[in-house]
Amino acid sequence: YPKVSKICCIGAGYVGGPTCTVIASKCTDITVTIVDINESRIAQWNSDSLPIFEPGLEEIVKSRRGQNLFFSTDILKAVKEADLIFISVNTPTKNFGVGKGRAADLKHIEACARLIADHSTSSKIVVEKSTVPVRAAESLSRILKANTKPGVTYQVLSNPEFLAEGTAICDLLNPDRVLIGGEDTEEGQLAIAALSSVYEVWVPKERIITTNTWSSELSKLTANAFLAQRISSINAISAVCEATGADVSEVARAIGMDTRLGPKFLQSSVGFGGSCFQKDLLNLVYISECLNLPEVAEYWQQVLNMNEFQKSRFAKRIVETMFNTITNKKITLLGFAFKKNTGDTRESPAIYIAKYLLEEGAVLQIYDPKVDSKQVFADLSGTLSVNLSEVVTVSKNPYDAAVGSHAIVVCTEWDEFTSLDYERMYSRMLKPAFVFDGRKILNHKKLIDIGFHVETIGCKLNNIGLD
Numbered sequence: 001y002p003k004v005s006k007i008c009c010i011g012a013g014y015v016g017g018p019t020c021t022v023i024a025s026k027c028t029d030i031t032v033t034i035v036d037i038n039e040s041r042i043a044q045w046n047s048d049s050l051p052i053f054e055p056g057l058e059e060i061v062k063s064r065r066g067q068n069l070f071f072s073t074d075i076l077k078a079v080k081e082a083d084l085i086f087i088s089v090n091t092p093t094k095n096f097g098v099g100k101g102r103a104a105d106l107k108h109i110e111a112c113a114r115l116i117a118d119h120s121t122s123s124k125i126v127v128e129k130s131t132v133p134v135r136a137a138e139s140l141s142r143i144l145k146a147n148t149k150p151g152v153t154y155q156v157l158s159n160p161e162f163l164a165e166g167t168a169i170c171d172l173l174n175p176d177r178v179l180i181g182g183e184d185t186e187e188g189q190l191a192i193a194a195l196s197s198v199y200e201v202w203v204p205k206e207r208i209i210t211t212n213t214w215s216s217e218l219s220k221l222t223a224n225a226f227l228a229q230r231i232s233s234i235n236a237i238s239a240v241c242e243a244t245g246a247d248v249s250e251v252a253r254a255i256g257m258d259t260r261l262g263p264k265f266l267q268s269s270v271g272f273g274g275s276c277f278q279k280d281l282l283n284l285v286y287i288s289e290c291l292n293l294p295e296v297a298e299y300w301q302q303v304l305n306m307n308e309f310q311k312s313r314f315a316k317r318i319v320e321t322m323f324n325t326i327t328n329k330k331i332t333l334l335g336f337a338f339k340k341n342t343g344d345t346r347e348s349p350a351i352y353i354a355k356y357l358l359e360e361g362a363v364l365q366i367y368d369p370k371v372d373s374k375q376v377f378a379d380l381s382g383t384l385s386v387n388l389s390e391v392v393t394v395s396k397n398p399y400d401a402a403v404g405s406h407a408i409v410v411c412t413e414w415d416e417f418t419s420l421d422y423e424r425m426y427s428r429m430l431k432p433a434f435v436f437d438g439r440k441i442l443n444h445k446k447l448i449d450i451g452f453h454v455e456t457i458g459c460k461l462n463n464i465g466l467d
């Protein structure tokens with residue numbers, strides 16, 4: 001099979017950036033060029049402050065950049081030179097037309113296909129890295145083949161990415177599995193082998209699995225659907241716990257010891273966020289409906305409904321606990337990213353909570369170690385009837401964010417929130433001072449001893465004094 005020596009990755013985002021950086025670091029004989037239409041994003045990749053935060057990413061980028069790793073806006077040049085092209089562009093939920101609010105918008109993927117077809121003068125392996133609806137590779141293949149120049153051939157592979165933000169580099173260096181889907185033809189198998197040889201440099205061969213293209217595409221949607229389902233399942237039980245006096249952490253521990261269930265991903269919380277779970281579930285629901293499988297669609301839709309229920313239950317509890325009014329009350333939000341160790345706020349539950357509290361008249365003081373104020377204001381703008389700059393402040397440290405506040409709301413499970421000086425926080429706040437721990441990461445007994453009224457997900461706490 002052809003040896004891969006030049007890789008182009010279209011899309012320098014959360015997936016394309018880390019994935020191809022790791023390939024460059026492991027395969028130093030391959031030249032990797034990551035391209036994007038977004039000029040400022042590419043400029044950031046070439047600067048000292050990278051556009052995304054991932055533990056360990058910066059060191060690797062700095063060690064390979066300018067050696068065999070390049071970030072560029074010259075898409076045509078990189079495409080022409082490459083023998084293997086990853087498509088890692090965004091595939092957001094459509095916000096218009098047929099399938100609005102549910103189907104995946106494949107316009108960026110199609111733009112890449114047309115650009116590759118129009119400008120390639122040599123044969124290419126084209127790899128779908130983005131998450132796509134099942135059978136998307138077929139459209140990609142048809143567009144390429146309908147516009148092919150003489151002597152040029154294409155093989156389209158599906159190679160979905162399973163990294164999780166916050167642990168992307170670890171996940172890429174030591175993946176549970178690498179999945180490659182391709183055509184069951186001689187050329188298809190050769191292309192699979194060529195891509196596989198890239199991963200084999202650092203991934204044990206038994207962890208690289210190959211399937212037909214449609215199974216590969218569907219496996220990615222299925223993996224995210226199952227992961228999200230697990231969170232919604234434990235969150236559904238958390239509501240039962242709150243109503244009965246059971247404790248969801250104890251239930252999770254008890255069921256997690258069943259080897260058929262396993263202990264991971266059983267942490268109940270304010271709800272899941274991130275750019276993928278909701279988008280991919282909506283996509284699966286839409287595909288199921290299109291396939292005339294309404295029962296399947298409804299089943300997966302319920303996972304999303306449960307997540308909405310969880311977020312709204314938590315937000316309502318904040319208001320109810322604070323004597324049914326938060327108008328003009330200062331509230332401290334700890335965390336704005338959708339999970340720890342990332343600066344990504346896409347679909348973050350913190351956005352939902354913040355908007356809900358603002359609609360109820362609260363004044364927010366927000367602190368997140370990796371999300372800057374520009375991002376917070378961008379996420380909160382648009383839907384609200386309030387003048388944001390009057391009611392939202394973004395603080396550089398948690399203690400400033402606590403000054404004059406009635407309540408602390410933990411929205412993200414950042415490790416540093418567990419070791420804050422809560423006596424100091426308490427001393428800066430109005431009394432009674434409340435803590436709403438939406439991630440179940442704090443030492444609740446200690447907080448109650450300090451004097452806080454503490455509420456959390458999935459259990460009733462013995463608050464003294466107030467109850």
Ligand code: NAI
Pocket residue numbers: 010011012013014015016035036037038041075088089090091108111112129130131132161162163164165275276
């Ligand atoms: P992103 O939005 O961070 O990055 C996508 C990039 O593609 C953007 O920088 C955009 O400017 C660029 N782009 C769009 N159209 C382009 C074009 N025609 N030419 C050149 N560049 C173009 O998105 P992210 O998060 O990296 O996701 C990419 C894909 O990977 C999505 O399909 C997503 O579902 C999937 N995925 C994401 C994961 C995540 O944790 N973020 C994990 C696994 C898969």
